[in-house]
Amino acid sequence: MCLFCDIAEHKFEANIICETEKTISFLDIAPVNEGHTLIIPKMHVDSILDLPDDYVMEITDVSRKIIRAFQKIYGAVGYGIMQNGGRNCEFGHFHFHVFPRLENDGYDWIYPKGEKKVSKEVAKKIADSM
Template sequence: MEMKNKHCVFCKIVNKEAPSNIIYEDELICCFLDIDPINEGHVLIVPKEHYHDVDELDDETLLRITKLSTKLTKVIKKAFNPDGYTIMQNGGIFTDFGHYHMHIFPRYIDDEFGWTCKELDNKNSLDSVKEKIKVILDREL
């Protein structure tokens, strides 16, 4: 984690060095409209400090992001009357921009947003995956 990355567009936004449409900010987080929205009302929540992944966030920042996501969901429902909403984040090499961020956007039945899912071979595969995760989770907790 770094305070600021001079090449990061999100660091530039939170430091007012790049144009944006900020709708909320406090000392830990900044929320602004996505410039390439899935649907109207698509917002991003970013920590003001430069973190790459969710598992790097300190507890206070994580809690602040989570609480704001709940409030923004209510606002999006009132403002856009969607059929639903999506809250998502990517990690690792899929953290486009290299700065942790959470997406929140309204969803509509015909918006065509989605992804494809691979079918698992059988129940044994699920049991194997469950055990693999549980062993590590039990050690981490």
């Protein structure tokens, strides 16, 4: 069984923030900043591509509520949202990271080295494939 499925079924203890019909949200055990929250669907999938639209909309709605709480509680100047899917989903269960960004919090996004092409051709290739 999956750890996140166990949390969703209340078989494994977590610091739960909120629960809806389709989602459960709880504190990350290795937070970027205090309040770092994971939002997971109660359905076991590893990619947003496999989630029904109503789950995606509920996760988005919950994330907005959590971000508003960050502003009230921490005076957050911003927020971060991250999600790794498919083979990059480290727990094998879709999860949305939502965390407050605080003034001078030291969090940084690190890009891999090497040049990446940014052009109209790249934009068109993606647009044409949608």
